[in-house]
Structure formats: C-alpha cells, structure tokens
Amino acid sequence: MTELPTLTSDSSYDFEMKAVFDEIEKISKTKNGRVVVGLQFPEGLKKHALGIASLIEEKTSAEVYISADPCFGACDLDMRLIEKSDILFHFGHAELKQGAIENKVKFIETRSKADVSKAIAAAVPLLPEQTIGILTTVQHVHQLEAARKILEDAGKTVIISNGDSRIAYPGQILGCNFSAAHSDDSENCDAFLYIGSGQFHPIGAAISSKKRVVCADPFTADVFELNYRKFLMQRSAVIGNAADAETFCIIVSTKNGQYRKTLADSIQNKAKAHGKDAFILFMDFVSPDQMLSFKADAFVNTACPRLAIDDSGRYPAPVLTPQEFEIVLGEREWEDLVMDEILEGGQD
Numbered sequence: 303m304t305e306l307p308t309l310t311s312d313s314s315y316d317f318e319m320k321a322v323f324d325e326i327e328k329i330s331k332t333k334n335g336r337v338v339v340g341l342q343f344p345e346g347l348k349k350h351a352l353g354i355a356s357l358i359e360e361k362t363s364a365e366v367y368i369s370a371d372p373c374f375g376a377c378d379l380d381m382r383l384i385e386k387s388d389i390l391f392h393f394g395h396a397e398l399k400q401g402a403i404e405n406k407v408k409f410i411e412t413r414s415k416a417d418v419s420k421a422i423a424a425a426v427p428l429l430p431e432q433t434i435g436i437l438t439t440v441q442h443v444h445q446l447e448a449a450r451k452i453l454e455d456a457g458k459t460v461i462i463s464n465g466d467s468r469i470a471y472p473g474q475i476l477g478c479n480f481s482a483a484h485s486d487d488s489e490n491c492d493a494f495l496y497i498g499s500g501q502f503h504p505i506g507a508a509i510s511s512k513k514r515v516v517c518a519d520p521f522t523a524d525v526f527e528l529n530y531r532k533f534l535m536q537r538s539a540v541i542g543n544a545a546d547a548e549t550f551c552i553i554v555s556t557k558n559g560q561y562r563k564t565l566a567d568s569i570q571n572k573a574k575a576h577g578k579d580a581f582i583l584f585m586d587f588v589s590p591d592q593m594l595s596f597k598a599d600a601f602v603n604t605a606c607p608r609l610a611i612d613d614s615g616r617y618p619a620p621v622l623t624p625q626e627f628e629i630v631l632g633e634r635e636w637e638d639l640v641m642d643e644i645l646e647g648g649q650d
C-alpha cells in the first residue's frame with residue numbers, strides 16, 4: 303500500500319493544521335450533519351494534499367474534496383468546489399480581499415520556517431545606501447521585523463511599506479502587484495532588499511520602482527544584486543516579433559482575480575483604431591496548447607501578468623503585455639515600458 307506523505311516530510315512550511323481543525327469544529331457546531339471541506343493547493347504544495355486530507359478525516363468527521371485543477375494564486379479560487387463545500391481551505395496564498403466570494407474561504411498562508419537572518423546579514427554589504435525598503439512574499443512576511451532589526455543594527459533606516467488594497471501585509475508583493483515598491487512611502491527608499499527565491503518578483507519591483515534591488519534567498523542564503531537587462535532584452539525581442547502583427551487575439555481569463563474585461567475592450571478598441579483585427583478570447587486556464595487553434599499574429603494577455611513572461615517561448619505567436627502592445631502600436635515609448643500589474647480597482 304502506498305504510504306501517504308506526512309507533513310513532517312516537508313517541515314519547511316507551516317500548514318496550520320490546528321487552525322484547520324478548529325475551523326471545521328466551529329462550522330460543525332452550526333450545522334446538522336457532516337461538514338464538507340474543500341482543499342485547494344498551488345502546484346508546489348499539491349504533494350501534501352492527500353496527507354492533509356487524510357489527517358482531516360482522521361481528526362474530524364468532515365468529508366473532504368481536493369481541487370485538482372492548476373492553481374497559481376489567490377486570484378484562482380475553485381468556485382465549483384466552494385459551491386459544494388461548507389468551507390474551502392486555500393493553501394499557500396494570502397487573501398486578495400475580493401469581497402463576498404472569500405466568505406467561505408480560509409486562507410492558510412503556509413509560511414516558511416526558513417530563518418532569514420543569515421541571508422539578510424550577508425546582504426548588508428551589498429546595500430551601501432542609507433534608506434532600505436524591504437519586500438517579500440507572504441511566505442516570509444512574519445520575518446520582516448527580524449529583517450528590519452538586522453538592517454537597523456547595521457545603521458540603516460528601514461521602510462516596510464503598505465501596498466494597495468489587494469495586498470494583505472506591509473512589504474508583501476505579488477507577481478501581479480508591486481505596489482509596496484512604488485507607494486508614496488517607498489519613494490523615500492534608496493534601494494530595496496527582496497527576501498525570497500526566484501527572480502520574477504524582484505524584477506517587477508526593480509522595474510516598477512526604478513530602484514536597485516538586492517535579493518536574499520533564505521533557503522540558500524545566496525545574495526546578489528538583481529540585474530534585469532536580460533529580461534528587458536527578451537521582452538524587446540517579443541515586442542519586435544509583434545511589430546508587423548495585423549491580427550491580435552486578446553486573452554481574458556474568467557478566474558475571479560484575473561478578470562480584466564474592460565482592459566481587454568480598450569485594447570481591442572485601440573487595435574481597431576489602428577486598422578488591426580482584434581478578437582477577445584475568454585478562457586479559464588490559459589495555456590500555450592489552447593492557443594494553437596487561433597491563428598493570430600500576436601496575443602495580448604490581460605490574465606495573470608506572469609503568463610506573458612514565464613512561458614513566452616512556448617506560445618505559437620508573441621504574447622504581449624497590455625503595455626507592450628501600446629509600444630507595438632506606437633502609443634507608448636520604449637523607455638516607458640513597465641511591468642503589467644493588477645492593482646487596486648484593476649479588475650472588472
């Protein structure tokens with residue numbers, strides 16, 4: 303018999319199982335009959351789904367369903383599973399404050415247990431500037447005060463800025479929202495320290511703030527100054543490949559936190575005003591394979607901004623952000639290229 307993975311097999315994250323059991327217990331008191339629980343995980347945490355489901359079944363009398371569809375953010379709640387459940391536990395992300403649809407959702411942020419202090423201390427020599435802003439993902443927000451202390455002990459002034467209303471914690475950034483890096487407070491920062499792994503978030507912070515970003519990876523203690531020149535060259539190539547496009551397909555995702563139909567309409571209108579053909583494609587999950595049937599010269603993405611970037615080489619035609627599309631049309635200068643963000647009020 304296959305052994306179910308246990309939570310201790312990956313002790314680097316906190317799955318807050320006590321809070322999960324307590325919530326189920328609370329709901330069961332208000333309900334006659336069994337509590338129906340939905341579980342949703344991002345791709346990297348799905349390996350824990352069976353272990354968590356079996357723990358819930360063992361400790362409570364709840365009936366458990368697991369969402370198996372791809373999930374990359376809190377923007378992507380499994381609406382069907384929410385309908386069928388008394389509560390959905392959504393792991394790995396902070397709430398996006400999307401209103402009533404989150405009433406039946408409990409966000410388990412799955413914070414990292416990695417100690418950030420070694421990486422921060424290693425980053426200090428790379429930060430000669432006086433006033434440093436700190437940015438991170440939700441997995442490390444609980445360690446921002448420890449990071450602040452290390453920088454202050456090194457004589458720095460530290461700013462941990464609030465983002466807009468889509469952002470749950472000061473200093474937190476998303477792949478589609480760097481508002482904590484370009485808020486009024488952040489204007490006073492001379493440079494940023496980004497705590498986390500991967501380069502997408504710090505690239506977004508650097509381009510949107512136009513400030514230097516030093517990255518500190520708490521998992522490896524690697525520190526380095528972010529260089530986004532290669533990224534800009536890749537995006538320039540994509541824009542160049544779309545320069546002669548006559549037919550555009552505009553991607554709209556129906557996912558709750560990615561839906562930007564008004565933006566898609568305005569892109570379509572702009573394209574038509576320039577004598578181009580432009581069609582709006584509605585879909586839930588956006589993937590390169592789904593685009594094969596649509597013989598567009600270029601796509602414009604209004605869904606998750608990461609889609610145009612992360613998988614750009616896998617699409618059958620160039621995939622532009624809305625801002626890159628404006629450059630193709632000649633309505634925006636190259637030097638005004640910014641990252642696409644879904645900011646407060648940016649959804650329909």
Ligand code: SF4
Binds near residue numbers: 376476477478
């Ligand atoms: S839109 Fe993309 S970057 Fe933003 S929360 Fe969703 S998955 Fe993350």
